[in-house]
Amino acid sequence: MASYSTIKLSITDNGVANLVLDRPEKQNSLSPELHHELLDALDTVEEENGRVLVISGNGDAFCGGMDLERAFLRPRRDGPQEFIQANAAILEAMTRLKHYPIPTVAKIDGWTFGGGYELMGVCDFAIARDDATFGLSEINFGIFPGGGTMWATVHTMNRRKAMYYAATGETFTGNEAEEYGAVTMAVPGEELNQTVDDLVESLLEKNPVTLRFNKEVFEKSRYMTFEDSVDYEMAKMEEMSYLQGEDWIETALKQFEDREFRPGLESYDTGNTDD
Template sequence: MNYENIEFQFAEGIARITLNRPDKLNSFTAAMHGELAQALDTIESGGARVLVITGNGRGFCAGQDLSERRMSADSAPVDLGETVGKFYAPLVRRLRALPLPVVVGVNGVAAGAGANLALAGDIVIAKQSASFIQPFCRLGLLPDTGGTYALPRLVGQARAMGLSLLGDKLGADQAAQWGLIWESVPDDRFDARLEELARHFASAPTKGLAYTKRALNQSLDNTLDQQLDLERDLMRELGASEDYAEGVAAFLAKRAPAFKGK
């Protein structure tokens, strides 16, 4: 497939998606959603050990391109629920369900759906100059793309309310201090740090990481007893994996493990 709104690369176990509408701060269009879906189809077909998502230009993603939402005085209202159900919700579900780490590199402003796309990742790093904004309140809307789910779980109810009801800009350093993201990185170190994480996960025990991701995500809705049972069942499966056997053998032989992700 020819990609125009994103760049997609897949080599050495690393899948890379780069949002590529820099003149529009990589804001979402239907065409971009279609290309993202195609890229995820390829990733889900197997072989990837990690997915890295970032953006081109000075922004990560400014959310929905509102030029697709222009209405004339006599036009029917836009069905935003259809847009969320068709594009944004499936995107978040697919990212969270991927059986591999999703690393998001926020290279600039992440606003609206763009901010919440970033929060759908597993490891989120950002340039120190980057910022996160929930501007939905200025349009009479609410944080979609999983925003109302992720925000209170990451930063707590009070901060989630403040970010959502005020729409204030949150800098990367404060985002890291609050636990919204994993790490704020000096701008001149950002590319190297993103590559370091990609290479790390490309050689990691992918199946174990995938099960860890699954268990942590399910813990948000499980009771303690349910979670203990899930840990038992997943550990049983991982105990029969090639990577576990390799990890034990490498530990006993005092050498570096060579994980295959299986």
């Protein structure tokens, strides 16, 4: 596996990819090198058949947002084209992540600002320390949340809170983030690792093909009429069944027929985990 200077990537035998932003001396802010390494890591995780991707930060921050000097100040002084070029890879990485074919989990252990909020927001799940600090700080240096951060904000927080924090740049805690719908859940710091591990374990128990379709249909159906979505969901159901070899009939509902599990309370045995 490639070695990186701004991130760390490891993949366990059972397919859990741990991607750690590793610029603790700069609060894991997103430098141009990091943009490219993140993109490369996303390729690697797919090539290595990762099943769940967990993104976290080393040190006090999950992610301090864009590197204000390396990605903004310096390239912008060189001109608009240089600025666009300096940031093209991170915009591509964010877009890739939003459509990433496996579940993505942001583990939030500290500061999360601007582009760091976006990184969290394009992940499927976000588990935060209850005392983590979040902020849409762009307004504090004269811009609005851009490059997809506004999208992540309005799609993860309710309207009133989204506008309030985007316009004031005030910070909010992990507990508040949970209350506003910005994170999946906030937990005490000492429970963070276990909570993420439990979520990952639960995802590993599921059929990976179904998880991929679940995500795609979840995202697309949000923008459809009910009638269009009924058609779309039924068509996708057939595609999924074909691609998973009718596993939901042949294995899952067969196990139900044999009364081996209660689907309301537990997952069928996909054969993907040891127990």
